[in-house]
């Protein structure tokens with residue numbers, strides 16, 4: 240049966256519409272209509288959303304789900320529940336921290352089988368580039384990965400090795416013209432390991448200066464300019480200086496995009512306490528001035544999108560327990576921040592106070608990310624023939640992030656107790672309700688998410 244989502248605040252690309260979205264029985268948007276046309280629409284199930292805001296579901300293109308192999312770190316069920324509770328209707332799983340990593344089709348199939356019946360939102364997959372797996376690229380592309388991820392420095396897990404300059408060059412040579420983007424963790428280990436008290440954030444920050452990111456991006460640009468039609472993407476840009484470099488490279492004709500993350504836009508080094516390793520990520524969160532420059536970089540079109548880089552681990556690896564001999568050691572703790580469920584509120588809280596609008600949320604968190612991962616023909620906007628993936632939210636509600644509402648498998652995060660703007664009320668995937676903040680069970684018994692792959696399982 241068709242469904243009619245009636246709402247006074249439908250967030251379209253540039254307008255806020257008082258009207259309705261007609262969704263066909265297959266879960267595609269059939270038509271977006273004005274309020275005065277609603278009376279002519281017959282034989283539909285009406286969903287009345289009143290003054291709530293209806294927006295395209297968020298597409299988070301950078302999520303570490305870690306299943307199989309490290310499912311205790313997160314997993315498909317908990318990650319997709321957290322996503323649904325955060326208004327995220329598509330997540331793109333990174334190729335690492337799972338065992339096996341997604342470095343060939345066989346490993347992708349293992350992951351797909353693990354995910355198949357337990358996902359509450361749609362899941363797409365990045366392939367991984369490690370030394371000597373270029374022969375796997377063609378099969379992975381055919382199987383439907385959204386692109387490839389590689390590291391220029393140690394990834395944090397031994398089974399996902401980083402690339403040296405010639406291996407990076409070879410990966411670009413192999414991927415040019417494939418229409419598969421190469422997403423790169425851009426940090427070059429050019430500095431001496433830092434001495435100092437490892438329980439102080441400054442010690443960790445000094446050990447990974449922005450020069451590591453800047454020099455890596457310069458190297459990427461230098462190699463990339465050799466290959467026509469290579470599509471490059473710099474993940475989790477932490478420095479505003481890097482963002483400018485990337486924009487300048489684009490002006491030279493290189494197809495290169497960039498993302499930053501909620502933690503770089505929300506947090507700053509001056510506010511990070513000693514021994515608070517829930518704040519540790521690589522590259523590190525930098526100072527307040529850089530944070531404000533990152534926000535300005537969006538206005539300068541130097542950063543294209545914002546993602547979570549949700550990268551949790553178990554509490555013991557984050558060295559969060561005072562009983563641990565390495566308690567609060569920033570140099571030894573796992574690098575990765577958990578924020579998947581809070582992204583919409585984190586971004587909106589910072590964006591609203593800096594003059595950004597609802598349209599920027601849709602632009603940076605859904606449309607730009609859907610273009611990066613090649614889903615811009617079906618996801619990321621409310622438009623005819625697109626999947627009816629929606630988030631219904633109240634952008635005026637003030638909420639406090641607390642443990643009881645968190646669906647991540649591991650609750651540690653740098654946002655606990657933080658007051659944020661915006662509350663997700665309902666999330667829909669292809670017109671089907673997948674999360675309801677007001678229902679007792681919150682999630683549907685039969686998960687509605689789909690694997691976005693081109694393989695028959």
Ligand SMILES: NC(=O)NC(NC(N)=O)C(=O)[O-]
Nearest residue numbers: 303394395520521550574575
């Ligand atoms: N293995 C990881 O999950 N690494 C991630 N860790 C971070 N960002 O601290 C990343 O994206 O590099």
Ligand SMILES: [Zn+2]
Nearest residue numbers: 424474475521
């Ligand atoms: Zn990374």
Ligand SMILES: [Zn+2]
Nearest residue numbers: 303333548550
């Ligand atoms: Zn990551």
